[in-house]
Amino acid sequence: MGNPIKSHAFEQTSPAWAGELQSLMEAYQQAGGDPASFQMPEVATLAVSGDQVLVSHDIPGVHLYSQPLEHGVRVSVVVDDGTLVKHPVHLCFGVLPMEGIQRIEADYQIGNGAQVQFLAHCSFPNAVRVEHRMNARIHIGRNSSMSYKEEHYHGLEGGVEVYPYSEVTIEEGGQFTSNFVITRGRVGTLMMNYRIEAQKDALAELVTKVFGSGDDHIRVEETIHLNGENAHSMTKTRIAVKDKAISEVTTITEGNAPRARGHMDCTEIVRDQALAANNPIVKVSNPQAQVTHEAAIGTVNRRELETLMARGLDEEEAVDLIIRAMIRS
């Protein structure tokens, strides 16, 4: 990385950017974030609007580097060996105009024996034609844990294309938990692709929750290679689509080592003229490994509906409650 910006407490202070930061924080709040976190010195924070880093704040053991790119930013996050990060690192990515491209090249290096949580909010509240690409490479050291919770808000127009791509390596005894959520507003186009490699005694847990409507197009691809002995994984996908939205979920889990255990759990609820597909692929190359999957695609369970209707909800209210409970939990 050439000429990176590294700052312990970097914040764009020129008046030209003050308004941008305020707007970004408002967008951040719309995506479910708490702007107050960006005022707390003990919390590591990074805020990027379009191709501008507006806030970058380190704390001991957590280092943030950034470098401008065409239409975006290259970000590097380094967590030192043995660092136990008390407060989640807050990340905010957004594009505020109606049109724009944002490209984030992110590199996360989690040292050995470290523990860190990230809360990322991506907000494109006014999007009519916005493209957001996130290419992340994540390396989780031995006996470390990293949790990454990412919540999106794409506005009401459906004019967002989002391409989250992550390559994750979990070293021996490491843990990776991802929680990816788009449940408010429209989705637009989501092309998500996560690839995980889990070494000995590693644990990977991927949870994805998306609610699509209009002509949203959702594609989720998750591939987990359980390459180490006793590596474990779980993917949990909850998608609801209505109107003419399309959802395609492909989850692949490979059990390549003794006592590797993987489970894939997908539920998709379909309404109106929407379409959902699920393609679980199980590959096992070691006789002591085991990978299982369960999938349910279709309408809301009749008994669930009738139970809620017996409490006085009409059918539409009951369906709405079931879907929202499922994808927001």
Place this chain on the structure above:
Amino acid sequence: MTQPFFVVEDVCLKKDNRPILNHINLSLSEGQIHVLLGVNGSGKSSLAYTLMGCEGYTPDSGRILLDGKDITHTRITERARMGISLAWQEPVRFEGLPIGKYIELGASEPKREKVIAALEAVSLSPKKYAYRAADQTLSGGERKRVELAAIFAMQPRLAILDEPDSGIDALSITDIARLICEMAKHNSAVLLITHRPELVEMADSASLMCFGSIIFSGSPRETSQYYQNRCEPHLNILGSQPWQISLNNS
């Protein structure tokens, strides 16, 4: 006992050309606890679904009346809003739906207080359970208690309880009995499907179903004795379903 407000008149139901309910007559007054006995497959749950208005359980003939108004063809939601509710024998699980939210759905204001009271009534700690999801992480017994709490919070005019005691430990039967009494005290009529003698004894009246028909009605004791003397021996010999012919011949 006051005049019946809920009347079932000669209700018949077939499914796949097979008779499920045959000429069912039943009436309930405010505060009345009526027990429905019968072996598995005798039609008790089908009757419960029919009274609640579940899909596929609209009677082929006969009428269901609430305050003299024919509600035979009204949907579940309308019936629930009129004050009828059902606790299913095997309650479904709701991923992500907090128990407190579930219980307050049918409750009137003040909802929060009603949720707390309802959870306490089924011996579940509100602190521990109100924000927990009504999902697969609950045991069968816990889920049943939540179902009863939801009905209790609604204070319906008619509570249909389909085997609220099945899968629940003996200690909890006391809780259920107390809850049912409490509901009756609040003037709810309770149609209780059960096999537990402790619960049968607390009822005001009882009926026995066999092959979709009510074959006996009377006091809980008489009905229970009839069931024990005539149905259970057949159950022991023949399995879950006694044969109509045996009953007729006995």
